[in-house]
Amino acid sequence: MENTITVNDVDTDFLPLIHDIIKSGERENHEPQKSAQEISQKIQDLQKKIDQARSDIHKLPGIQYNSEQQLKAMKDLRQSLQMKRQLLLKYRHMYSFDIFDHKERKAKGVPLPITNKELKSRTGVKGFKP
Secondary structure (H helix, E strand, O other): OOOOOOHHHOOOOOHHHHHHHHHHHHHHHOOHHHHHHHHHHHHHHHHHHHHHHHHHHHHOOOOOOOHHHHHHHHHHHHHHHHHHHHHHHHHHOOOOOOOOOHHHHHHHOOOOOOOHHHHHHHHOOOOOOO
16 A cells, blocks of 8 residues: 655755755855855755655645546535534434333323334234344
């Protein structure tokens, strides 16, 4: 299984390297030979860092989709999330079932659950065995 990376794992901090290259160029007046080698090395480091960032970006999940496909997938996921939130609210506000024994039900005037025999006589459908 390929290791997946996140956007936060991609190192795109190029400014310090660019700053060092510019500073090295400014020092070129004092030591031209040493400065040219230093600039060359820093440019190679910058190029390696850019290549690594490109490689990491290609490993990001979802990179193979174009922007329209990504927007459609995002819209679908948001609709799904909204529906699930609505269902959670609906079920959260539903009444919980009260558990009574038969004596408590009779005492409170709550109708008893239908038996298998009554179900069969009323509907012709066999009941279930618990």
